[in-house]
Amino acid sequence: MQIRGFNQFGWYRGLIIIRPMYILHRTFFIGGNDMKMSKMLIPTLREVPAEAEINSHKLMLRAGLMRRIASGVYAYLPLGFRTFKKVEKIIREEMDREDAQELVMSALIPAESYKETGRWDIFGPEMFRLKDRGDRDFCLGPTHEEIFTQTVKNGVKSYKNLPMTLYQIQTKYRDERRPRFGVMRCREFVMKDAYSFDMDEAGLEESYQAMYRAYSKIFDRCQLDYTVVEADSGAMGGSGSQEFMVKSDIGEAQIAYCDNCGYAANDEKAECLEPISSDDVKLLPIKEVKTLNVKTIEQLCEFFSCSAKTFAKTLIYKADDIVVAAIIRGDRELNETKLQNHLNCNELIMANDEDIFNATNAKVGFAGPIGLSIKVIVDLEVKGMVNFITGANKTDYHLINVNINRDTKNLEFVDIRTIGVGDQCPKCQNDISIARGIEVGHIFKLGDKYTKALDCTYLDQNGKSQTMLMGCYGIGVGRTMASIIEQNNDEYGIVWPMSVAPYQVIIIPINISNEVQATLANQLYTSLQENGVEVLFDDRKERPGVKFNDAELIGIPIRITVGKKAGEGIVEYKVRRTGDMDEIAVEKVITRVKDDISTL
RNA sequence: CGGGAUGUAGCGCAGGUGGUAGCGCACAUGGUUUGGGACCAUGGGGCCGCAGGUUCGAGUCCUGUCAUCCCGACCA
Incomplete structure (x- = not known):
């Protein structure tokens, strides 16, 4: 199927026009020429706006990098936009190095594109939807698998053109239920999304590894x-995926990792091993037992005066309208991702009171594995539990001394719990550790999920039609920028790595009204600019303290102060990150700056 | 979507029991200052989120609504 206005020549013509404008703007023009602070929009704040909770968010607002437009929607101000463009530039360079081709798709997308793969419905309320004047459905693109697949389908016919990896750096729209933490989780955000197209598994693996390399370099360069x-x-779907996680306490994802063998996985994914059961306990x-109004695990612990580990809790879920039971040890957390994968359903929600009553013949709080007629999935760990306590499927009653192998049959035993502290590494059995992380990048082998649905094929050497295999790869640009701040700040403000600092150097004349200082500072400013250094000139008529504090807040890596010794041609040179400070002759500044730019 | 909280100047906040809206910072002008967020004087800036209601009178009381943030649930 062809999208209107999107035929083979249409999209190609679009690229010719859009791409140069876009690239020129974002790649080469990091900023204008006059970097005098007195005329720039850098609205720093002394106090933290009430809207911010985490460090990076507070600092981005205080340093005048961005402002909120609506919940989860932000504007980048001049200083923030410079860093933003630098992150984009790093991404662009590393993508290009791996022979990925840049293009730009539209953000406004007709519904048909998503209807064919079913995602028009699957996305649900998370997709921003709108209609044109002819009442046709459109959306603001949340992700672009469909569009890229269609474009490649129409543009690539032969094995001779494969493999091919395309990418764009473009604004995405997702109507998140709860935008959070400034640009960390927002509703309008810029994402670098790439899509690879290959002939076979081996090719996909190669394309995937190329992106792995590119991503590692990108995040290395962002320090x-x-x-x-x-x-x-x-x-x-697909055969594998990895996330690039920035370690941080404010991260929304939990990571399970092993210091011994290097295993690391998102806790949605991390496998839990089946514990070795001991057979020497006698089965009772x-x-x-009557347990009047004793429903929760806490209440049960008190009632039976024992730990949560002696219970098996039964959770009733609705998987695409089918009611199922999931059983895990009382102190464990159910891993809904694992359960959903096992059930292979689109939607998994906890059942309501009515469904629970119909399924268990009892009020909420008294469900158990024995006598249930619905599908029951039991966590591997429960297999080894001896004489445990569980609901009796009868209001106000529990059963004690239950043993799953002895007392039930035909249940499915699956790993459905979330890994936690005290668990073992699935690879080497050492103790696993848990940390939090911010997902800044995700690489994904999609396989034929989209290419098959959209019939994206090529002709092989024998003239036979084959389905392409696809990978997709995403980086959140704003999130990466915020993560850099999250990991690089101190009590005074941001400490930018040189590679992404909005400016490399800031010049501060102590007293701009002093002619000697003003002249020297101006000369220094000009000669640094002539030498290709990105330099900010604080020519404001402010007291030194104000300028120092702002310089530290906005995190410029090198600070050059022109003060008392201006007459002798001596300035103060300070490195933001280390705090190292010394006085040097003006003539030595250029060399020193160039040196530091290449090493810091 | 459930729970909690907050909306008063650009930012941070104060405004018992109703009586013409204030403080600090920021901003403007003048002056004195100039190596770590100066001081003095003068000044500008407000539909107290919005809409109803009670009242002679509402920032304050009542109802509704919108927005924002936090916790949770959810999630390419």
Whole structure:
């Protein structure tokens, strides 16, 4: 199927016009010429706006990098936009190095594109939807698998053109239920998304590894401390995916990692091993116990005066309208991703009171594995539990001394719990550690999920039609920028790595009204600019303290102060990150700056 | 979507029991200052989120609504 206005020549013509404008703007013009602070929009704040909670968000507002437009929608101000463009530039360079081709798709997308793969419905309320004047459905693109696949389908016919990786750096729209933490999780955000198209598995693997290399270099160049973790690929299908996680306490994802063997995985994905059961405990006969109004695990612990580990809790879920039961040890957390993958369903929600009553014949709080007629999935760990307590499927009753192998049959045993502290590494059995991370990048082997649905094929050497295999790869640009701040700040403000600093140097004349200082500072400013250094000139009629504080807040790596010794041709040179400070002759500034730019 | 909180000047906040809206910072002008967020004087800036209601009178009381943030649920 062809999208209107999107035929083979249409999109190609579009590229010719749009791409040069876009690239010129974003790649080469990091900024204008006059970098005098007295005329620039850098609205720093002394106090933290009430809207911000985490460090990076507070600092981005205080340093005048951005402002909120609506919940989850932000504007980047001049200083913030410079860093933003630098991150984009790094991404662009590393993508290009791996022979990915840049293009730009539209953000406004007709519904048909998503209807064919079913995602028009699957996305649900997370997709921003709108209609044109002819009442046709459109959306603001949340992600572009369909569009890229269609474009490649129409533009690539032969094995001779493969493999091919395309990417764009473009604004995405997702109507998040709860935007959070400034640009970390927002509703309008810029994403670098790339899509690879290959002939076979081996090719996909190669394209995937190329992106792995590119991503590692990108985050290295941003000086981020990150880990690559195994990620869940269930809902998207495909054969594997990894996330690039920036270690941070404010991260929304939990990572399970092993210091011994290097295993690291998102906790949605991390496997839990089946514990070795000991057989020397005597199995006792089942007994029914009246537990009037004792429903929760806490209440049960108190009632039976024992720990949560002696219970098996039964959770009732609705998987695409089918009611199922999931059983895990009382103190464990159910991993909904694992359960959803096992059930292979689109939607998994906790059942309501009515469904629970119909399924268990009892009020909420008294469900158990024995006598249930619905599908029951039991966590591997429960297999080894001896004489445990569980609901009796009868209001106000529990059963004690239940043993799953003895007392039930035909249940499915699956790993459905979330890994936690005290668990073992699935690879080497050492103790696993848990940390939090911010997902800044995700690489994904999609396989034929989209190419098959959209019939994206090529002709092989034998003239036979084959389905292409696809990978997709995303980086959140704003999120990366915020993560850099999250990992690089101190009590005074941001400490930008040189590679992404909005300016490399800031010149501060102590007293701009002093002619000697003003002249020297101006000369220095001009000669640094002539030498290709990105320099900010604080020519404001402010007291020194104000300028120093602002310079530190906005995090410029090198500060040059022109003060008392201006007459002798001596200035003060300070490195933001280390705090190292010394006085040097003006003539030596250029060399020193160039040196520091290449090493810091 | 459930729970909690907050909306008063650009930012941070104060405004018992109703009586013409204030403070600090920021901003403008003049002056004195100039190596770590100066001081003095003068000045500008407000539909107290919005809409109803009660009242002679509402920032304050009542109802509704919108927005923002936090916790949770959810999630390419």
